Amino acid sequence: MNPIRAVSASGGNLTEWTENGMAEILKGKPAADAIDTAVKARADALIQRGIAPTLAIIRVGDDPDDCAYERGAMKRCSRLGISVRNVVFTDSVRQETIMDSIDVLNEDPNVDGILMLLPLPGNLNTRKACEELSPSKDVDGVTQGSCAYLYSGYGTGFAPCTAEACIELLKYYQVPMKGSRIVVVGRSLVIGKPVSMLLLNENATVTVCHSKTVDLPSVTREADIVIAALGRPEFLDGNYFREGQTVVDVGINWSEEKQKLVGDVRFDEAEKIVSRITPVPGGVGSVTTAVLCAHVVKAAEMRL
Secondary structure, eight states, X not given: OOOEEEEOTTSOSEEEEOTTSOOEEOOHHHHHHHHHHHHHHHHXXXXXXXXXXXXXXXXXXOOHHHHHHHHHHXXXXXXXXXXXXXXXXXXXXXXXXXXXXXXXXXXXXXXXXXXXXXXXXXXXXXXXXXXXXXXXXXXXOOSHHHHHHHHHSOSSOOOOHHHHHHHHHHHHTTOOOTTOEEEEEOOOTTTHHHHHHHXXXXXXXXXXXXXXXXXXXXXXXXXXXXXXXXXXXXXXXXXXXXTTOEEEEOOOEEETTXXXXXXXXXXXXXXXXXXXXXXXXXXXXXXXXXXXXXXXXHHHHHTO
């Protein structure tokens, strides 16, 4: 069935949707696979020069989400030729022990990247632990040094993996960012704020909104692209969207009502309206660990 083409209401780039009114699903796996192919070639080149890209993963406790992310990261690293060191502590670990472990990894010349699974248990100071990380090894962009790099372009650091995954996914599906009006719903330091800066670097016109924005639906409907990073399950229903838009749903929430993972967007309503949309799960999250591995290899290349 041939797609219908239309100009967006804000005068942006041409968009398309199918005649049956269902959006194109922007799955994360093809984008992640494309990143993996490039990263594997770079990792192999490093190994041939005697440098084994290495990621250290710090985990405190046995939170199921942390364990699942760790397993996923390890699996992808193994496939791409990246070594992994697992540093695991019990929930009762003392702050000083965490700090000492980070210092050892910072000084180890054979460790290129450090991923600390967050947040830490309530008895620990998460911010203090994050700031102990060396920005040059902070492959998930949690330190102030990484933030400074992201916002100024100077220094050493990396963007948060999930924020960068949004950009990589849009690039893979050739969704134009340059000159587009993009609304980011969410202002966290993990996604909302950093993805806004990355979008500005792509020459997009960016508006940052949040749950307190007055008449939020009228703002999101004006956008060419909506990035939902609010952290509230299915907060954005069909009233927030119009035809021709691209929607990137970063949220991942457990719905007790539906007994499954859902995003920040009410997918079944938005899919019938917009042009393109990412699924949850299987969307941005699928690209995040690919970006993580790319950061580790980049850090290893900096050793040279």
